[in-house]
Amino acid sequence: MKAKSDALREQVRKTSSAKKEGGSGRLPHAERRAQILETASDFFAENGLTGQTRMLADACGVSQRLLYRFFPTKQELVAEVYREEILGAFKAGWFVDLQNRNLSAEERFTAFYVDYLETTLTCKWLRLFLYASLSDASMAPDYITSIVTQLLEVLMREAAHEIGIDLPDDREAVHEMAWTLHGSISHYAIRRHIYKASWNVPEKQVVKMHVRMFLAGLGAMVEAYNAENS
Amino acid sequence: MKAKSDALREQVRKTSSAKKEGGSGRLPHAERRAQILETASDFFAENGLTGQTRMLADACGVSQRLLYRFFPTKQELVAEVYREEILGAFKAGWFVDLQNRNLSAEERFTAFYVDYLETTLTCKWLRLFLYASLSDASMAPDYITSIVTQLLEVLMREAAHEIGIDLPDDREAVHEMAWTLHGSISHYAIRRHIYKASWNVPEKQVVKMHVRMFLAGLGAMVEAYNAENS
DNA sequence: CTCGTAAGTCGTCAATTGACGACATAAGAA
């Protein structure tokens, strides 16, 4: 069964590099490094962070040894992929657009989440994020505390302004409320990309439904909270 | 570095078997098999489906060879764990209670999800489910089509009855609406157990907030759908 | 053209890892 592994690796090489790879000769340091990172993000998303360096090298169309010219260990390579792909997938402009009160909150939220689903909550991003979260519990909190928390607060501020209510002082509780929207849409993406659920309802319509429900139910949710904590 | 792996395995043995293991002598076939499966579910949840058989054997307090007396391959062992832990974690009584109209929908839904979070959406269940879904895309759909879909329909039927509205004929669309609740609560569990987010807001209160928002926003969501598809 | 340097590969090592044949031993039936 010596051939088993080799056959698999060969298959990987053909699958992922047939398009642009094959005739790429020598590359300067920075370019090769970038190409490896790009391929590696696809590779680890597909095969998990335990994917083997030999297969990755085949996917890159280079020798396994070459990987170690750019990254001291496999762990470092994985960490770099994580930094590039996970932490770098958020558009700063989103915060601006979300606070543009010339449009209704429903319009802004819908536009944001349609974009967010397409740009960030992709199959690749989700798989990397989940693999990383499962193997190292310290990775996800980075993303959440640094970015998502800000997003939650903007969402709640804009929604509350739109429907004319006051929010509780407890920030944790306010975050939890915003998660009802952000979480349900994130889970929608997980369902589609990770669980491979069928999705015959158009994406934009799904987003609209989630946003509409959030804006229509927010008042009642805040009331429920206040009734509990008075 | 020969000692590295051994030290790790030893650590595993102490951690997971110190309580009941240690003095357990020979066991009849069925009992040993059950004990291995129980330990294996914890082990694979923690270490992923690529966790090694030697470490698992240490956690069980038996030799690695013994595992192969019960399961022909590691893959079979993993599959059996999945069947036991994932597919067997749903209480039939839930469907009954959810349709008991002597209580309000809000009460029923809240009680159900508090129980569901404690019984099914545990750290162990979620980790196994996600690891399995990531490595084999055919696993999650089993659970979803066989169980969750029924749940979604019950939720929608009861909610629609409670607030006195008609549901669209498109079943897929109705499912998608129920997912706004089921998904947001599932994602809440993922946040807590996988992303290790902090959770200072009491669980029961969070569930109440999600349910309240769902029941309060459902009418608007259905309207939004009908407006789009008339 | 020549030569230094950086890009890239080959082959290998030590540790790991799934799997299993051969052997050892405890528990119960006769």
Added chain:
DNA sequence: TTCTTATGTCGTCAATTGACGACTTACGAG
């Protein structure tokens, strides 16, 4: 007690896998 049998372990094999020393070769400056 003795013998059978199921329970359980030891040691090992072949394949894998992260890592790296030694070597080769393309490319550009002079």
